[in-house]
Every structure is written in structure tokens, then in C-alpha cells.
Amino acid sequence: MPARALDLWLYAAPFLIVVGVFVFYPLAANVWFSFYSFSAFSQEMKLVGLENYRRLGTDPVMLTAFINVGLYAAISVLVQVGFGLVLAAVLSQAFLGRWGGVLRTLFFVPVVMSITVIAFVFTFFYDPMTGLLNMMLEEVGMRSWTRAWLGQSSTAIYAVIAVSQWQSVGYVMMLFIVAIQGIPRDLYEAADLDGAGPVAQFFHITVPQVRDMLVVATVVTVTGSLTVFSEPYILTGGGPGHSSTTLATHMYRSAFFRDEMGYAAAIASVIFVATMAVSLLQLRIFGKAR
Amino acid sequence: MQTLIRHPARLPVILLLALHAVIVIYPLFWMITNSFKPTEEIYAASWSLPTVWMVENYAKAWRGGISAYFLNSVIVTGGTILLTLAISVLAAFGMVRAETAGAGRAAGLVLMACIGGMLVAPQVALVPLYKMMQVLRLQDTHWALILTYTAYRVPITILLVRAVFLAVPRDLDDCAHIDGCSSLQTLWHVYLPMSRSILLTASVLTAYHAWNEFLFAIIFIDSDRLKTIPSGLMNFRDALMTDWGVLVAGLVISAAPIIVLFIVAQRYFLSGFAAGAVKG
Numbered sequence: 209m210p211a212r213a214l215d216l217w218l219y220a221a222p223f224l225i226v227v228g229v230f231v232f233y234p235l236a237a238n239v240w241f242s243f244y245s246f247s248a249f250s251q252e253m254k255l256v257g258l259e260n261y262r263r264l265g266t267d268p269v270m271l272t273a274f275i276n277v278g279l280y281a282a283i284s285v286l287v288q289v290g291f292g293l294v295l296a297a298v299l300s301q302a303f304l305g306r307w308g309g310v311l312r313t314l315f316f317v318p319v320v321m322s323i324t325v326i327a328f329v330f331t332f333f334y335d336p337m338t339g340l341l342n343m344m345l346e347e348v349g350m351r352s353w354t355r356a357w358l359g360q361s362s363t364a365i366y367a368v369i370a371v372s373q374w375q376s377v378g379y380v381m382m383l384f385i386v387a388i389q390g391i392p393r394d395l396y397e398a399a400d401l402d403g404a405g406p407v408a409q410f411f412h413i414t415v416p417q418v419r420d421m422l423v424v425a426t427v428v429t430v431t432g433s434l435t436v437f438s439e440p441y442i443l444t445g446g447g448p449g450h451s452s453t454t455l456a457t458h459m460y461r462s463a464f465f466r467d468e469m470g471y472a473a474a475i476a477s478v479i480f481v482a483t484m485a486v487s488l489l490q491l492r493i494f495g496k497a498r
Numbered sequence: 499m500q501t502l503i504r505h506p507a508r509l510p511v512i513l514l515l516a517l518h519a520v521i522v523i524y525p526l527f528w529m530i531t532n533s534f535k536p537t538e539e540i541y542a543a544s545w546s547l548p549t550v551w552m553v554e555n556y557a558k559a560w561r562g563g564i565s566a567y568f569l570n571s572v573i574v575t576g577g578t579i580l581l582t583l584a585i586s587v588l589a590a591f592g593m594v595r596a597e598t599a600g601a602g603r604a605a606g607l608v609l610m611a612c613i614g615g616m617l618v619a620p621q622v623a624l625v626p627l628y629k630m631m632q633v634l635r636l637q638d639t640h641w642a643l644i645l646t647y648t649a650y651r652v653p654i655t656i657l658l659v660r661a662v663f664l665a666v667p668r669d670l671d672d673c674a675h676i677d678g679c680s681s682l683q684t685l686w687h688v689y690l691p692m693s694r695s696i697l698l699t700a701s702v703l704t705a706y707h708a709w710n711e712f713l714f715a716i717i718f719i720d721s722d723r724l725k726t727i728p729s730g731l732m733n734f735r736d737a738l739m740t741d742w743g744v745l746v747a748g749l750v751i752s753a754a755p756i757i758v759l760f761i762v763a764q765r766y767f768l769s770g771f772a773a774g775a776v777k778g
Contacts (some may be wrong), residue, residue, distance in 0.1 A: 213601040215681065219592025222585045223652055227615045230649035232622030234630065241625055248628065269738045295518065298511050311515055315522055320760045320767070322710040324728040324744060328735065329525050332742075334530075337721045338541050340528075374521070379771065386772040407506065435619045438712040442732070456621045456713075463625055464717070473625045480622040487617055 235480070241473035248467055260474035266484065270475075271449045276365050276440075280372070280454065281433035287373045288380040289425045295377070296384030297414050301406075306330045312385060314377040327442040328373045334358045334443075358444050361451035368440050368452050376432070387421035388414060413472045420494070427490040431483045454481050533747040540742045552743060553714055559748035563737065566723055566732030568641065568751070571709055578651065578708040579701050585648065586655035586700065591685045593656075594663040614643040614655035620646070620713065642718035643726065647708045655700045658773055662696040663689055683750050699770040702763050709756050727752045 215223075242260055246253040264270050296316065299308050333340045336356035345353045357367040391413065392424065397411045415422075437456035440446055446453040446461065453461075455475060464470035532540050532549040533555055556689040565610040589608065627646060636645070674684040690697070691770055715729040722733050731752060738745050760767050 213596060213604045216592040216596035216601055216608065219595075220589040223589035223608070223656065224611065225644065226585060226649045227611060227652060229630075229647050231615050231618050231623065231653075232611075233628035235618055237626035237629075238622060239631075245714050261755075291748065294514075301511060303505070303508060304515075311519060313761065314519060316768075317526070317757060317760065319711075320523060320706055320756050322728045322731075322756070323712055324731045325529075325753045326525075326744070328731065328749055329529055332528075332540075332544065333525070338544065340544065341546075374525070378522075382768060382771060386768070430580045431619070435621045437621060442712075459621065459624070460713075463628070468695060469625050469629075476622045476625060479619065483619050483622075486615065 222322070238473050238480070241470055242472070244473075245470045248469055249253070250464070253470075256470065260471050261477075263471060264474055264478065269453055269458055271453045273453045276452060277316070277433055277436070277454050279365060280369055280436055281430045283369050284433050285426055286428045288377050288429050292377050292380035292425070293415070293418070293422070294382050294410075295381045296388055297410050299385060300388045301387050311321070312382070316382055317378070317465055317491050318375045319379045319382075321375070323438040324442060326375055327371060327439060330367075330374075331358070331443060334367055359448060361448050363470050364444050364448060364452040365440075368443050371443060372436065372439050376429075376476050380429065383421055383428075387418040390415045398477060408483065423490055423493050424465065427486055430486050434482050455482075507681040528752055529746055529753075533743065533750045534739065535746075537740055537741045537742045540746070554745035556742045557742045557749065558741075559734075559751060561735050562748075563722075563730065564727075564748045564751050565725045567734070570730070572648070572725055572727040573653055574640050574643045575708040577702045579641065580653055581644060581648045581697060582651045582704050583697060583700060585652050586697075588657050588689070589652075590656050590663050591614070591681075591689060593660055594666075595681070597664075598668060613652040613654050615650075616657075618650075620650050624713070626712075628717060631757065637718060638720045640719075640724065642728070643708075643714055646714050646718070647704075647711060651707060652705050658696055658700055658770070659693065659716050661773075662693045666692055691758060695766070698763065699766040699773075702759060702766045702771040705759065706756060706767070743765040 212253065229320045241253075243255060243257055244253040253447040280336070299312055299315075301308070304311070319480045330336075335356070336342060336359065339357075341357060342354040345351065355363060357363050395413050395417070396409060399413060404412065434455050435456055440452050440454050440457050441460065444452045445456040450458075456479065459479070461471045461473040462475060531547055532544055534551045534553065535544075535555075536552060539548065575622065577694075593605040593608050596602065628637075631642050637641040670688050671684060673686050679687060709726075710728060711726075712728045715726050716732070719725050719729060722730070727734065731748065734748055735745055
């Protein structure tokens with residue numbers, strides 16, 4: 209019935225237009241722009257071919273950004289996926305009763321807060337003179353550990369990563385709680401009869417049963433790390449120097465501080481390829497499993 | 499205590515949860531207590547309760563700019579929700595209709611566009627979007643945010659709504675047709691009433707994203723008077739210099755609505771987040 213097909217295009221037209229104009233066209237235009245050199249406030253564009261991409265290879269800041277994003281991903285997978293799963297498993301224990309629900313709600317609260325609010329609060333905590341972190345270290349006799357957490361190149365990226373963990377671990381935890389709710393109860397009952405303890409049940413029932421969600425959560429966390437912008441931008445601006453730069457903050461600086469829009473587009477292409485690769489990996493893993 | 503003696507294995511579980519609860523609660527507690535303090539007290543004793551509760555910090559923050567950011571966030575969030583729902587409902591309805599009427603290939607193409615749209619990170623489109631906003635004269639207007647937020651939320655919203663529409667019994671649809679309902683009337687009188695829950699879920703999810711979005715908000719809006727909360731707070735901090743009690747009060751005002759919405763509409767948040775991740 210071609211009439212129904214025509215109906216469909218009419219109903220889907222607003223969607224196709226808005227997504228075409230604001231999602232797919234910019235994606236294609238970005239690749240196009242990356243072969244040019246141009247400024248934000250002029251219409252003039254100079255074709256430079258692969259020059260922007262050649263520069264990426266020799267840009268030391270790009271290397272720092274990649275290392276930082278790799279650290280971001282590694283720590284986030286460890287904390288959010290690893291600890292998130294443990295939290296979810298623990299919160300699903302029946303003996304917690306109503307407390308399970310209350311804590312679940314509480315642990316999710318940071319997820320819904322604006323990153324600006326969270327980053328400002330942690331800026332206070334990290335303050336070298338009056339911040340709580342240094343004060344606590346002094347209280348417990350670890351004065352030599354105190355430092356300017358955000359103001360020192362060796363610690364800035366870790367201080368930034370820590371804030372993301374505080375905000376996002378609840379999100380991944382929630383994904384696992386949903387996955388755990390889907391595990392048949394009799395698996396655990398059978399394990400109880402066999403005398404398997406809670407730790408054994410975690411590794412032999414919970415982990416294999418939530419395997420799909422493990423993949424999803426890892427992909428979400430890694431792509432989140434590849435595109436992370438707000439946390440380093442607000443907390444450190446990518447500094448000191450370039451020590452806490454990420455791919456997205458480097459793109460932003462190239463575009464809006466150094467006015468090298470073409471170079472920024474090339475960085476965006478790199479981010480796109482990296483996130484696509486991770487997403488395709490997910491599809492591949494699922495394709496194999498089924 | 500007695501249950502603990504009977505079940506010693508529960509002790510590590512309870513300790514772990516208690517420790518994590520402290521880690522989560524403390525920054526929130528700090529925010530609330532320090533929002534009532536004068537600046538010197540935040541410096542000198544940020545861990546203690548305020549000696550005098552300075553409620554006027556809130557009035558100062560509200561008058562000092564937060565009220566405008568707040569209103570802008572309400573406008574942008576409300577606009578994004580309405581536009582996202584309208585576009586998604588129409589597209590999902592068209593897809594479901596097409597799928598049951600032998601136009602599955604066309605519906606499949608729209609579905610591909612949804613999935614493709616979800617794979618694109620907004621960061622990747624930033625440079626062309628910035629150029630585009632200038633050409634379309636949308637730069638420094640709320641439309642720049644509403645349209646882009648909508649574009650990046652619609653694909654997932656269509657998938658959520660479509661899943662529910664697919665479950666609407668065909669008989670009802672046919673009945674409505676026999677009763678002389680036009681397609682749009684069928685959508686309005688049959689499909690939408692049966693989808694309240696997913697529409698609420700989609701609304702809170704969209705609200706969450708629009709209320710907190712940061713990157714587009716700092717780039718597409720230049721005027722302070724048009725800024726939304728996440729980007730406006732940056733200006734608010736710089737303008738206050740060191741009036742930190744007022745700043746922290748501003749943070750509480752900014753975070754409160756979405757936290758309250760979350761606690762009130764928790765069910766919808768959680769189902770939406772879960773579905774969003776799995777489908778994404």
C-alpha cells in the first residue's frame with residue numbers, strides 16, 4: 209500500500225528534517241571543513257587538503273589528550289562498571305528491605321545534578337588553602353600529601369576524573385540493578401541449596417547473567433570518556449598547561465580560542481571515528497553472542 | 499545489632515553501603531550548610547554548621563542573576579520537551595502504521611535514521627553547527643538550544659514511543675477508522691491515551707538533558723541575559739568575585755528542581771535511563 213508509505217514520510221518529515229539539518233548534515237560538513245583552514249567570523253575558507261590531519265600527528269597536545277582520555281576511560285570502567293556492579297549486587301540483597309530502595313535513590317542523585325554545580329563544589333574541596341581534602345589529610349597526619357590538586361600538572365587530570373566518578377557511578381549502578389532484576393530468582397535459590405556463598409553467587413550467577421549489560425555499560429563509559437568536555441573545562445580549563453586536556457577541550461580551544469576552525473573539525477573527526485569504533489565493537493560483540 | 503550477630507556476613511555489605519552513602523551525602527550536605535554562611539565562615543570552617551543562618555544568601559543569588567538563568571532554563575527545557583514529544587510521536591505513529599500496512603521497508607529506513615542519529619555525539623557536530631547558527635541567524639537565541647537539543651533527543655525518544663505504540667491492539671485502530679476517525683484523530687484518541695507512562699518517561703529524560711546541557715549552552719548563547727543555568731553559573735561565579743555564600747546558594751537553587759523532579763518522578767527516570775542505555 210503505497211498510500212501508507214506516503215503517510216509515513218509525512219509523519220516522519222519533521223523528524224527527518226530536524227535530524228538531517230542538526231545531526232547528519234553537520235556530521236558530513238565536519239569532514240568537509242576538516243580539509244580547510246578558516247576562521248569563525250569570516251566566510252573565506254582556504255583548502256589545505258590533509259594538512260590539518262598531518263598536524264594532528266605532530267601535535268603534542270593531541271598526544272596528551274589521548275593519554276588523558278585513555279586514563280579517563282580506564283579509571284571510569286574500573287570504578288563505574290566495576291564498583292557500580294558491586295553496588296548494584298549489594299543493593300539487590302533482599303535483607304536490605306526498604307533501605308535498598310532508599311539508598312538506590314540516594315546514590316542516583318549525583319547523576320541528575322548539573323555538572324557545573326558539582327564541579328564548583330569540588331573546586332571548593334580541592335582548594336589548596338581552605339579545601340576539605342587537604343584539611344582532612346592534615347588531620348590524619350598526612351601533611352606531606354597535601355597539594356594544589358587542580359593546580360598541579362601531575363594531579364589535575366586525576367582530580368578531574370575523580371569528580372566524574374562521583375557523579376556517574378550511580379548511573380551505571382542503576383543499569384546493573386535493572387539487569388539484576390531480570391535474573392531468574394531460582395538460580396540463586398538453587399545456589400543457596402548447593403551452599404554457595406554470596407561472593408560465589410556474585411561471580412558465578414550475577415556476573416555471567418548481566419554480561420550484556422556489562423558490554424553496554426563499558427561502551428557507554430568509554431564513549432563518555434572519549435567525548436568528555438564539561439568536567440575538565442569547568443575544573444581546570446584543560447590546564448595547568450595542557451596537563452588535563454581532553455579531545456573535546458582541545459577541539460574547543462582550537463575552535464574558539466585559537467580560531468582554527470578547520471583544525472578543530474579535524475579533531476572532531478578523530479572523536480567521531482573513535483566513538484564509532486567503540487560502538488561498532490559493541491554491535492560485533494552482540495552479533496557474536498547471538 | 500542482633501541480626502548482625504546472627505549474620506556476620508552482612509557486616510561488610512553494610513559498611514560498604516554506609517561508606518558510599520557518606521561519600522554521596524557529604525558534598526550535598528556541604529552545599530546546603532555552606533549556602534547559609536558568610537564568605538569568611540566558608541573559609542574558616544566550611545565543615546561546621548553555620549553560626550548564623552544567612553537566608554539572605556538565597557535572595558541575593560536569586561536577584562543577582564539566578565532568576566534570569568532559571569527562567570531561561572525553564573523556557574529552553576519546556577520548549578525542548580514539547581518539540582521533542584511532538585516530533586517523536588508523529589514519527590513513531592507513522593512508523594507503526596507503515597509497519598502494519600506492508601510498508602515495512604520505508605519504516606526500516608526511518609528506524610535506521612534513528613539509530614544513526616543516536617550514534618553521533620553532539621561534540622562531533624560542534625564546528626559546523628556553530629557556523630550554521632550564524633547563517634540561520636539563530637546564534638544567541640534560545641532556538642539554537644531548543645532545536646539542537648531536540649535533534650539529539652528525538653531519535654531515542656522515537657524508539658521509546660514506538661515500542662509502546664507497537665503494543666496498541668490493531669482492533670482499536672481499526673475501530674477508530676470505522677467510526678470515522680482520521681489518522682491524526684486516531685493518534686490523539688487511541689494511541690496517546692495508552693502511552694501516558696512512556697510520554698512521561700520521555701519528558702523527564704528530555705528535561706534532564708536540556709536542564710543540564712553545557713557545551714551547546716556556552717557556545718550558542720553569548721548574552722548573559724539569555725544563558726541557561728549550567729552556563730550562566732560560570733558568569734555568576736565570575737561576577738560575584740568572592741561572595742561564596744551567595745554562589746553556593748545559587749548552586750542549591752540550580753540543582754534543586756531537577757533533584758525534586760527526580761525524587762517525585764523516580765519511576766519514570768529509572769525506566770527511561772535503563773531503556774535509553776540498552777537501546778543506545
